[in-house]
Amino acid sequence: MAEAKTKPTQVSVAEFIAAVEPASKREDAPVLDALFRKVTGVEPEMWGPTIIGYGEYNTVYDSGRKVRCCRAGFSPRKAKHSLYLLPCGDDEGSKADFEALLARLGKHSLGQGGCLYVNKIGDIDLGVLEEMIALAWKNSFARYPD
Template structure:
């Protein structure tokens, strides 16, 4: 049976941020922590060793695979900061056109620093992702 690696932990978000080597990346992590917390209304939790997540949802695929994941989150990695939003049928692509300097992966949006992006668009992306996931995977 497949075991999920990224699970919510009781590790301290602040201790994790304080261990970031780069002072600029640490400062950006605190800015993102404020933006995500204020926008979602959820307390930040560590997911796995390096993802700061907000809220959670339970998913179950037709294959029978199921698990829990954060509604949105971010990870201040060495190279870039990863932002986690739901892909899917949202206004994500439209919003990303106005977001600022970034690159995208399947479920991630990568930025170099918070100064490169529009905070209002970030808040819209967060809200869009939370709404999409809560509609797709309603709490029971």
């Protein structure tokens, strides 16, 4: 079975952020990092070459493949920031809460599997993002307790 590509590395988060291009994404990254640290209460680590991840969980896919993932995180990519948040728990109330927050967030787009894309942090309400991170963090423990 192939080994997961996205796993914790020994790369320094601070060194990674210092090298982010373009400069606008590099300037946004410490703000996002501070927000994720505040909400999660954990020190980040690099997951793969470009994801700044907070916490971790283990799960097993239907195929039997075991994986280890970060509970929340972001990647300051060239085009847009990719924010990795579990969008909701399994209950309809959590889904509705997350969708209500998305409606208030500001300019964004959504990708597959919980990716939230924002061009720059000036386009979004950071208070709403803080609520979204908190909801995703809480739901990650409900969904993946270990």
